[in-house]
Amino acid sequence: LYTVSEAVELLPKLSKTKFDATAEVHIVLDIDPKQSDQNLRTSAALPAGSGKTVKVAVITSDKEADAAKKAGADNTDAAAILADIAKGKLDFDVLIASPDKMSELGRHAKVLGPKGLMPSPKSGTVTNNPAAMVEEIKKGRAEIKNDPSGIVHVAFGKLSFKAADLEANLRAVLGAVRTNKPAGVKGIYVKTIYITSSMSPSIKLDTTELQKSSKE
Missing domain, CATH: 3.40.50.790 (Ribosomal protein L1/L10, domain II)
Structure with missing residues (x-):
């Protein structure tokens, strides 16, 4: 398991693409998406921007x-x-x-x-x-919502970003997930967190980072 800081440092080193790949986080939630009060839909302002043009x-x-x-x-x-x-x-x-x-x-x-x-x-x-x-x-804003399997997929920057900027963006996303826990969900509701980029292996995060993300 990696901390957020370690993971964003490692991610660009694992990428084999020649283009500026997108950094993504995938969060597996312990929810029942069939229950309306257990679905997550929120957003996060990305401090370092998204790195892409949005119409x-x-x-x-x-x-x-x-x-x-x-x-x-x-x-x-x-x-x-x-x-x-x-x-x-x-x-x-x-x-x-x-x-x-x-x-x-x-x-x-x-x-x-x-x-x-x-x-x-x-x-x-x-x-x-x-x-x-x-x-x-x-400026840069991430839409955060779970898919029918209860997994959240969010792009949080480009691999060309400085590690500190990727970390700031990722912490903003994790903080938004933590503070907007659906009303129908009890207890800790995050199972696993991975970050990855286009065609690179995934990096598993220590889920206790989710608790830290909203406090730092």
Whole structure:
């Protein structure tokens, strides 16, 4: 077992790729995903950024749309975004909506939901302050949610990052997992934590690091 510090130092040394691979953490949770009160959905601001470009679309009022555009949103034309979604054209990585616009998105749930693009209050993408969320996403933000097997998969940077930056990002993710434990889960709910990158072996972490991550 490795500490967070040891693991992020070791990870780039194990990579054999010629491109700048993405660092990923995989967290196996002791939950029953079939129970709605045991699912995890939250996010973490990555202190060192994500290392990737994220396209953000915003559906909100004209006034808020202007602010979101200034904050860096790629598309704030609500009518055009809705028309594209209806055609199955999803030219964005994250969709943000103000609460009053969610009724218009409801009819597109079958298109957006399976791709994880439906705005949600839990992830902060349903908000009355879209501009602030655009800024956070553009700076670097990780979506954290379990898959149907109860495992969380999160990218937390690039291997070209300094070890200290990878560590800061990883601790932010681990801290968010710890502090947002689902209401229906009792006791320690993290089974195992691994970090890896594209085509590299995985490194198993000491799960006590999860407790430390929120205190340091």
